[in-house]
Amino acid sequence: MKDFVIIGHKALTSGDFSLNDLPGSAGRMDILCRCVNSALFLSHGMRRDVNVHLVLQGEPDPAKVVRFNGEKLKYLNPDERSSGSLIKKALEKDAIEYETQSTPGVYIRRAGLEQLLNEFSEAGRDIYYLKEDGEDIREYSELNSDAVFILGDHMGVTEEEEVMIDRVAKCTLNIGPISLHSDHCMIIIHNELDMREA
Amino acid sequence: MKDFVIIGHKALTSGDFSLNDLPGSAGRMDILCRCVNSALFLSHGMRRDVNVHLVLQGEPDPAKVVRFNGEKLKYLNPDERSSGSLIKKALEKDAIEYETQSTPGVYIRRAGLEQLLNEFSEAGRDIYYLKEDGEDIREYSELNSDAVFILGDHMGVTEEEEVMIDRVAKCTLNIGPISLHSDHCMIIIHNELDMREA
Numbered sequence A, B: 001m002k003d004f005v006i007i008g009h010k011a012l013t014s015g016d017f018s019l020n021d022l023p024g025s026a027g028r029m030d031i032l033c034r035c036v037n038s039a040l041f042l043s044h045g046m047r048r049d050v051n052v053h054l055v056l057q058g059e060p061d062p063a064k065v066v067r068f069n070g071e072k073l074k075y076l077n078p079d080e081r082s083s084g085s086l087i088k089k090a091l092e093k094d095a096i097e098y099e100t101q102s103t104p105g106v107y108i109r110r111a112g113l114e115q116l117l118n119e120f121s122e123a124g125r126d127i128y129y130l131k132e133d134g135e136d137i138r139e140y141s142e143l144n145s146d147a148v149f150i151l152g153d154h155m156g157v158t159e160e161e162e163v164m165i166d167r168v169a170k171c172t173l174n175i176g177p178i179s180l181h182s183d184h185c186m187i188i189i190h191n192e193l194d195m196r197e198a
């Protein structure tokens, strides 16, 4: 399993937003929608061995985690509005300590970045922090396909979050010489893993 | 300059579609919208040395080419609806033989794939056809940053189109062992060029 974690600093924590304005009405939810697409879609089908965890930290009721599971997922199309509508449906459910499935393969619970990191760490997973000044992913030989990748949104990663991540991360990885959008970084991570697995 | 050409086999050739349903009402225009994003966006800013050419071959008035020019571009945000709305504005203009600018950095004209390919070929540009069975882009040493990249959409590239492309292409390139969406392929092409230019 590959797990992608993306932090949505302003992403709304209620379903009270418009699919016609994902950037404005939903706290840059468009970024998270594109991350869902990048993490999961192949030309003809879905990457079944992937989870994407959206850490929603915006108003009115932070923090919540929405998880897309490639194995169980249904009703997802590649356009932003499609993932946006599944996120909206998840946010219309009550978020409790345990995951509730809102639609096939989409789950919501009350949790934040720290808890998610602790769970991955306790499960013994290799956790990688994606950052512009990290080690070159192409040169990093230990990368395996059972890894967890942590990425920031348009605001990057705060200092506090970075302290939490550094505590559990195996190392910091760079995907190229330029700072890119998080969804673009995911494509490059997948490509690197695809090349190694081929 | 880097030029990306993406063929939209069903993409509408009038502005008569709904931004609320880019996949259905506009002939999978969502694919082209994501290609615009992938070709042009950096984390903070735009790739100024890039053109994206959308070859629209759908009803009611094919073919037309909409060009996004990174150097002159304004009013583009990363979400699909934003590029969709600039494409719609372009399609609301009359398409004639010469380019008409619809909004800053977005141009429309009446042209098709063959003409576009001939223009690039006459300008002496290196043209690359992106295809699953091509040469590994990482191993291809001659790649330069003044290249033209031709990609298909969800329907791939037809046999007829392939004949036209093969006539002018320098070679066929592969970006990884799995067939991916066109917008994802563009990210990997950029990454490869970024690594070489760094």
Ligand SMILES: C[S@@+](CC[C@H](N)C(=O)[O-])C[C@H]1O[C@@H](n2cnc3c(N)ncnc32)[C@H](O)[C@@H]1O
Pocket: A130, A131, A132, A133, A134, A150, A151, A152, A153, A154, A155, A156, A157, A173, A174, A175, A176, A177, A178, A179, A180, A181, A182, A185, B043
């Ligand atoms: C839009 S970038 C953040 C931009 C910038 N760091 C900031 O704080 O405004 C979103 C995320 O993508 C990842 N990222 C972007 N470019 C990267 C690169 N070249 N290498 C590794 N990770 C990258 C990082 O996780 C980053 O937090």
Ligand SMILES: C[S@@+](CC[C@H](N)C(=O)[O-])C[C@H]1O[C@@H](n2cnc3c(N)ncnc32)[C@H](O)[C@@H]1O
Pocket: A043, B130, B131, B132, B133, B134, B150, B151, B152, B153, B154, B155, B156, B157, B173, B174, B175, B176, B177, B178, B179, B180, B181, B182, B185
């Ligand atoms: C969604 S794919 C097309 C899928 C499939 N070839 C078909 O005909 O249904 C869209 C385009 O991306 C490009 N592409 C996809 N995967 C690729 C790969 N691994 N290497 C090179 N190009 C690729 C090709 O240009 C292709 O036409």
